[in-house]
Amino acid sequence: MNSLKQMDRGALSDALDHSGQRTTPQRETVFSVLLDERDHPTADEVYARTKSRMPTISIATVYNCLETLVNCGLVKQVNIEREPTRYCPNLAPHAHFHCRDTGRVYDVPMPSGMMSDLAKVLPGEYSADSVELVFRGHLAKGKEK
Amino acid sequence: MNSLKQMDRGALSDALDHSGQRTTPQRETVFSVLLDERDHPTADEVYARTKSRMPTISIATVYNCLETLVNCGLVKQVNIEREPTRYCPNLAPHAHFHCRDTGRVYDVPMPSGMMSDLAKVLPGEYSADSVELVFRGHLAKGKEK
């Protein structure tokens, strides 16, 4: 048993059905791990957390499930420098802030329309379907959490 | 002999001197390779191009030189998904466009002030020293080059 809420379970099976894929316990558990702690974990971290709920899962399956979730559009990959890929189930348009001190990655909510406005400055021959915005720097003292 | 213009040679030795590092033939050649063809090559591609001008250079040295140039602020790393890091000697504020069809990466000039305006929407506790903006999508037919 995993901790997916009805709503999330529904979103998951809808998205999977839609692309002719099955809703498996592994996929549900990986998805619930992402939703439960929204700290942009790496595949390894997702593996560790998933293992505590489903001890027999393999790292290959975690990679498979994450890829499936990304392809379904339920999860976004966050690529920071040369670090391992992180995974983010926040589907609202937002940016990321990468703290140089701790390495942590934070969601930065963006004023509505801002992300899509960005694409408007693209010269006409480019047509973008995704916009990735990453800030890098430092957090005010005492605000690290 | 490499093909660095006086101006670029000066910028290089200034930047290196400034951080107490030496201006070596390897660093000059790698820098000139980047300036000569501004197509965001990977380290491997830089290695191949540098080798044709300086056959004895090693891949480790190419990595070392690229790292040095990045640390000096003369070159920027461009990280695209899980692909190998690419290198870009364009110091003007700009974004990147990653073509899903060809994998090519293009510089996208940004209206002046736009990149720094972006940082203004960051909540107060964040202080960003770099902003990375990557668009992903497709190029209009016939515009691939």
Added chain:
DNA sequence: ATTTGATTTAGAATAATTCTAAACTATGTT
């Protein structure tokens, strides 16, 4: 000339990710 420290080099090591092929599971069909 000699010392010192920086740089380069080949090759080994690392680490994230992907691949492979076999085992397993679910689903639809007789």
Added chain:
DNA sequence: AACATAGTTTAGAATTATTCTAAATCAAAT
């Protein structure tokens, strides 16, 4: 219900970009 089919999971091997190591080379300063 039995079977075929296709999708999924799994362990372990393979890949690949990058970093590390330690020795050799080079340059500057004494």
